[in-house]
Amino acid sequence: MNWGSPAEFFAMGGYAFYVWGSFGVCMIAVVIETILLFRRRTNLLLQLKSESSGNP
C-alpha cells in the first residue's frame, strides 16, 4: 500500500492538481458524453413516438 492516510492519497505527493486534473477531466468527459447520448436517445424516442401517434 502506497498511502498512509486518505489525505495523503488525495494530496498525491503535492501533485494533486495535475493528477486529479487529468483523471477528473477524463471522468467528466466520459460522464458528459454518456449523458449527451442518453438525452439524444430519449429526445429521439419522444420525437418518433409523437410522429407515430400523429399519423398512425
Add this chain to the structure above:
Amino acid sequence: MLEVSALCCMRGEREIFRDMSFVLADGAWIHIRGENGAGKTTLLKALTGLLRPASGSVAWNGIPLHESRDDFHRDLLYLGHANGIKDDLDAAENLMLAGSIVDAPTAAEITLAMRELGLNPSSRTPVRSLSQGQKRRVALSRLALGRTKLWILDEPFAALDTAAVASVCRLMDRHLDRGGALVLTSHQEVPLGGRGTEVWIGTPQENNP
C-alpha cells in the same frame, strides 16, 4: 441495347423508385415521365452510371455499366440540366473542347453542327452573354457532332423556341433512323417517329393515356 433490371435508387434515406425495369432497343426511344421531383433526373443519372443504384443493374449491350465504363462512355452522349459549357469560351471553342476529349472534331464539322441548331458559327461572343435558349442550343449542337449510339437527354427542350425544338427533333429522328437509341425527359409531348414508349415514375397522371 440498354437493359434496366429491377433498378432501385435512393436519395439520402429516401427511396425514389424501385423495381424499375425496361429494355431500350437500338433505334427506339423512351420518354421518361413523372411529376416534378419524381426522380427523373435520378433515373437518368443512374442510367449514365454517375449514380450508383441501391440495387438492380443497368447493362449496355449485355455488359453491366461498371464493368466497362470507358466503352459505355464512348457510346454515350449525356446532356443534363446544366449545359456543360464554359461561360468564358465562345460556342465553337466549347464544342471543340467538349469533342476533343473523345475524338477531335474538325472545324468544318463544328460549323455544320452549329448551323443545324441555327447558331452563327463565326460568332466569337463568349457564351456568357448569350441567352438561355442560345446556350441550350450550343449544348445541343453536340447532338449533331456525335457519332454516339445512346443519347440520354434531361429536358432537352427547356428554354428552346419552336424552331429550335423542330431542329432538335430532326436530329433525334436522324439518330433513330441510324439505329441510335434515345432516352429523354420532357414535360411536353415529343413528336418523334419510330418506336417510342413512355416510362412513368410514380403513377401516371389521368389526363395522359
Add this chain to the structure above:
Amino acid sequence: MNAFVAVLRRDLLLAMRRKSDVAMTLFFFIMVASLFPLAIGPETALLRTIAPGVLWVAALLASLLSLPRMFETDFADGTLEQLALAPAPLALIALAKILAHWLGACVPLVVLAPVLALQFGLDARAIAMLCLSLALGTPLLSLLGAMGAALTLGVRGGGVLVALILMPLYVPVLIFGAGVVDADATGMGAAANLSLLGAMLAASLFLAPLGTASALRIALE
C-alpha cells in the same frame, strides 16, 4: 493520353481567359509574405532565419486559396459531369486538372519567390534552395489539395472546410519543404529533405488522382 492533353489544354485556356484569378493568388502571396516583417520588425538576422518558413506558409496559403477554382466552376456549369462521362479514366482527367492547377497557380509562386526572398535578405544559395524546395513541394500541395477540393465540392462553407481538412495533410510537405534551406545552410545537406519530398511526390502522383477521382464520383452522385 489523348484525354489528358485535351483536359490540360482546356484548363490552361480557361486560366488564360481568367488572368485575374492568377493575379489574385500572386497578390495574396506577396501580401502575406510582406506582412511578416511588419509584424516582427526589420531585424535582418531574424528575418533571414524565418524567411523559408514564412515563404512556405505564404505559398501554402496562396495555393489553398486557389483550390476551389479547380473543380467548383466545372461542377456548377455541368462540365465536370461531362468529364466524368468521358471515355477516359477519371483519375487521368483529374491528374490533368491538377497539373493545370499547378501550372496556373503554383508555378507563378515559385517564380515570384526569389523576389520575396530578397526582401528577407536571403543569399543566392538559400534562394536557389528555396526555389528548388518550392518547385518540388508545390506539386504536392496541388495533388493533396485536389482531394480536398473534390471532397468539399459544392458544400456550404467549402473554403474554410477545405483548409480544415487539408492542413493536417500538408504538415509533412511543409516540414520537409521548409526544412530544405535550413538543412543546406547548416551544412547537413538538403539531399535527404529533397529526396523525401521526391518520394512523397512520386507516391501522391499515383495515389492522389485516384483519391480525387473517387471523391469526384461521390460528389457527382
Add this chain to the structure above:
Amino acid sequence: MFSLFNWFRYASPQTFYPLAGRMIPWFAGAAAVFAAAGLYVGFFVAPTDAQQSEVYRVIFIHVPVSWMSMFIYLVMAAWGAIGLAFNTRLSFMMARSLAPTGALFAFLSLWTGALWGRPTWGTWWVWDARLTSELILLFLYLGVMALQAAIDDQRRGDRAGALLAIIGAINVPIIYFSVVWWNTLHQGASVSLTRAPSMARAMLAGMLLMSLACWMYSIAVSLARARCIMLERERHTAWVGELAGSAS
C-alpha cells in the same frame, strides 16, 4: 455461403439495432470493471516513481487515451473502407459513431499530456513529436467530422467522410515520421513518455487494464451512438415505427 448470408443479415440496421442494444450493457459493464481494476492497480499497487514521485500516475490515463485515439481513427477508416467497398449502410453508421469518441480521446490525450508536462518539464506545451502528432490527429478528426456535418446529403456525407478518413489513415504514418524528423532536426524537447522497458510490471498492468477499459467504453458508446443514428435515418421505415409505438 451461409456465413456470408448471416453477416449481411446482421449488417442490416433492423437486425443490428436490437443486437447492439443487448451488447451495450455488457461492454459498459466490462469497461467499469476494467476501469476499477486499472485504477486500483494504478493508485494502490504501482509504487511511487523515484524521479517523478506521484505525478507519473497520469500515465495510467494519458497513455490509454492516446492509444485509443489512434486506434479509433484506424477503426473508423476501416469501417469507411468497408462501406465504400461493399456499400453497406451499417459500416458508415459505425464510422460516423466512432468519430466523436475518437476526437474526445485525442483531446483528453492532449489535456492529460499538458497536465503531465507542466510539473515534469516545467511547461504546459512542448513541441514534442508525440504531442504534435496527437494535435494533428485531433485536427484530422475535426476535419472528418466537419466534412460529414457540412454535407447535407447523408449518403454523400458518409462516403466523403469515409474517403477522407482513409486518406488521413494513409497519411498518419507519414505525418508522424515527418514530425519526428522535424523534432530531432530542431533538437526540441525529446521526452520519452512511455518509460524504459524496465518499467515495473504493475505499471504495465495498470496501463493495459485502463486501455481495455477505454476500449470497452468506446465500443459501448459507439454502439449507443450508432443506435441513435439508425433511428434518425430509418425513422420512416416500418420497424422504427413499430419500435416507437411499442416503446410507449
